[in-house]
Amino acid sequence: MEQKILLPTDSSLPALVATIEAVKMAKERKAKLIILTVIESTPSTEIEQQAGNVTLKRCPDIDGMAFARELAKQEGVPYDEVVREGPVSGEIINVSNAMGVQTIVMGSSAPSGLAGLYLGDVAKSVAKHAKCEVLTINPTKEQGREALMLARRIDGKKKPKTVESITSTKQFKVGLVLFAVYVAFYALLMILGAFERGVMSERLLGLNVGLVLGFAAIILAIVMAVVFNWYAIKMEKAQEA
Amino acid sequence: MVAEALANDFKPLAFTLFVIIVMVTLAISTYFSRRVRTAGHYYTAGGSVKWFVNGVAFAGDYLSAASFLGIAGMIAFSGFDGFIYGIGFLAGWIVALFLIAEPLRVMGKYTFADALVSKFKSKSVRLAAAISTLVVSIFYLIPQMVGAGTIIQPLLGFPYEWGVLIVGGIVILIVATAGMVSTTWVQFIKALLLFIAVIALTIGVLVVSGFGPLEFIQNFLDNGAANPATGGLAHTGDAFLSPGLKFNDPWDFASLCLALLLGTAALPHVLIRYYTVPKPSDARKSTVVAIVLMGVFYVLMLYLGLGTNYFAGQGKFIVTDSNLAAPTLANFIGGELFFALISSIAFATILGTVSGLIMASAGAIAHDIYTEILGKKKSDKSALRVSKITAVGVGLLAIALGMVMKGQNVAFLVGLAFALAASANIPALIGVLFWKKATDRGIVSGIAVGLVSALVLIAVSPTYMDDPLFPLTNPGIVSVPLGFAAMIGVSLLTGKRGE
Structure with a gap:
């Protein structure tokens, strides 16, 4: 049976580090990488997005999906891209069940304080509810910086729609x-x-x-x-x- | 029994209910936004949640103090001329639906200026759009603050100024912790509460009066209408339920209609909602949800306004401040509990709208001026700090203006804000979206001329001058065409030179 590794990613620093780990793991295990982005379903204004970005260590100038795709290509790892909309944890688990993945690799931002209360910890929730192995990555500052440098070099952004x-x-x-x-x-x-x-x-x-x-x-x-x-x-x- | 107006004393029951409603709204919105991210199972109906929630939040943002307090009062006192506000407020959404919603979602990322700049990479376009956003937001903030000050007196027994201070203070707190409380969820819950309250009140009016929905209106046509301030018969049914009671000058009526039609799709806090959904089609679906909800809402408002007039005519109460028509009616229909409920929801409504407006204007300054024009953004953290500082500044300004403008009908003040938005932003939006020959200078001129002419005409109107230089209370019918003329004229001139 084909091995599958699920990588849920946004453009957060922990997710970028997780991307590097997931590609490495997929190469070692000769597994297929499933790159997933979940578009959040609560509409939010700019200030709210900024606050979320700061709390979850997101890098809005980086396309997490493109980074994963380009890195997988570089390493010769087969991959699939999946985009879903809806409740973040719920969709990650849905996709992992539907595709029969063996391992989920994801970054954890572990938000704390008021923001943590409000945003919740997605990695924790996935680890609790998933039916497969879950590897959460809580990177060090050094790992984060390296991942960011690598991601900045790889740019595969798509062009936006026109009016x-x-x-x-x-x-x-x-x-x-x-x-x-x-x-x-x-x-x-x-x-x-x-x-x-x-x-x-x-x-x-x-x-x-x-x-x-x-x-x-x-x-x-x-x-x-x-x-x-x-x-x-x-x-x-x-x-x- | 002598008919009485609402008493301005402290009401423990009302106060308790008010605190509970605010707390529950915050708690539920926190619960929902957490659930959406971390619920283990797929509990929502797919992607539909975001446009439905956003659509209801649209309605929540829009059904402000003006819609609820102002229109009910305007209908109670001026009949049809109040109803036209509801019709016009809704008509504005048709402009948003067919012309603005989807293209805007494609063009803009965060602010109105983003959308305009997507075609012209021009700092002056961005600056003009940011200034216009700021001015319109502040004008729209004034009636919300007046509404807050008005409702706080009978609700909690506090003086007018306290109401303005409380709203300003809470909103500054909300924005300062932005990201902790999603305004979308707050607006969603608030809109649902408002709907339940208005439906209940309408049913109450019909049940207590003993009329059917159509009979109730016919009764006015046959028997005339009262003056709610005295309770005495004041108008024939024909005069009350046809145009002209408030807007005697035909041009004033036409000007208001134009401003309402074009103003909605140009309001900064409405525009920023379009950037909150991921896809253009979501922007459209949200607009449709909002239109359906608001259409129903404005029909119900007719019954609340007429209901106030009817019972005042029966000698049940009098209404001294037109903004208090709906709360006074609620007090009569359902007693103190219902009054407290309606007033608390109105107060929460104001809170929601004010925080939306402050976010829009803070976004304009922080994103457009600080980040884009001055190029000072170092990180999201610093941009967020500037947004928050700006929000506090705008909040303080709103508090000051709210104190100065005490006593005006809030729907009327909102009509002015609409005229300003329509004059400044609509020519620019239409130019960028639909006219290939529009130039960056044309867009800047359209915004500048529309904004300045509307401001000047308001300043010299009968509202603010005893011996007015401009005869109409609403400037739209002059300032909107001026904005268009400037946008088109300057585009043609500069376009030719550029060739």
Whole structure:
């Protein structure tokens, strides 16, 4: 049976050290390396991200995934890349179970204090719940510095998307048409409300024209948003396929 | 029985409930963010959680003191002219959904300026965007602080200034420990609480009045509306439920409508939420969730505003401060407990919005000016320190301004902030996104002219001058076109020269 080693990585210093260890181990055991990145599911603002980066010793200028990939290539270790979104520990364990890995190698930032209470220790959680061997690496300062130097030399970052990749899609153009329809309706409400107030107080459907138009503007917004989202999801799925 | 306004005394029950709500919100948000990272099993429905949570948090960020306290009061006192705020606040999200959300997520990393600079590598564009973010945030902070000061009086019996100080103080504390408390989770919980409270209050209004939803509105059309400050009959139904009671000048009404439509998608604390999700499609999905929630919310607000007017007309109570319409109504419908609940949630709402705003403006200064323009960033640690120091500075400024602006209707003040955001940021956003001929100088001019003209027109408006030089209370209808004209004109001029 093929040996598999799972390397969950972000761009944190401990993860970079773990990457070096995992590649070394995979080479020795002639195992396949599975490089995993889990995109966190809680939206966070810049200040929150900065605070998280400082606590977890992340290096935002480094792409942890690219580093692992390039290092594996250099050492001639076969690898697979997996990107998941969701609860970090849960996804790491999911992937390890689904792929039948024998060993998980991961860095531990061991956050302490208030930040530790808030962020929790992912490595500890994985070690507790995993059904396989878990090697957590809590690197020394020296190891961290070396890993960082190595990672800075290896740069395999992907290019970001451009605005045109969004604005040139068909779904965006459909959105523009819907937008025009809504703005026309809103303009009608605005012009009548400003200059034809007599019309707005005419009775209609048991209410008056103003109230009916107002409710219609709210309902139209909800319906358009839901329908457009349904359409966009369909288009995105078709594109992926 | 003589109708009375809310008493400004200390209420132990209200105080206890208030402390519990704040503590529980913080505790739950800490629990969730920890769980999301370290739960051993896959307990959430895949990736959907982030856009759903973010969408609800969007609504939480947006449904501020203005939406809740201000609109209810504006509807209670001015009928349809209050309702138009709700319609316009929602319409603004349509702009965000179809034009801004997804492109912005692709372009920007952290701030509004990032998005603009992704096309023009220009320090002056970044500086202009950072200044505009700062000014708009501060303008939007003022009504939140006024709301806090207003609600603290009947809630806890403290003077107005205490409310402003408490909110400012707590928020500075939250931001100073940022990263410890995820604002997304706080907003999420707060939005859910607000929804439950508003639904309960609406049901209460209909049950106590004995009318059906449609009948309730028809009753106003047939029997007229009261003045909530006195309880006496003041308006015919036709006058109350059609435009013109507050915005007598047609151009003022039109100007407000324009500012509300274009302002939302240009508000810094709304824009920064778009950078918090990993993918453009998440930005869109979050916006859709927010639109659905807020559409329902603004319909319910109509019932709260009208409910206040109705019961005041029945001689059940009077409302002396328009910002206290919803809390007064809650006190009548459900007694002190319900009043305390509604007011505590309103107060928590303000806390959430203020911390979002302060994060946006601190981000603008720390990221755009300190890191990018001055190039001073040494590490994330130093950038974080600058962010926090900035946040404290903006917080102190907000406290000072909140004290000065005592007594204004918060929805009205928010209308001004929207006009400012729309005038300064929308021409630049539209130029960068959709117009190939836009130049960096054009963008800077659009921001500068839009921002300055809106500020000047507000300063010489009837709100701040007895003998106004500009007749409209809301500057949008003049300053937005001026911003566009400057952006387009200067782009065309500098573009040709560059060829």
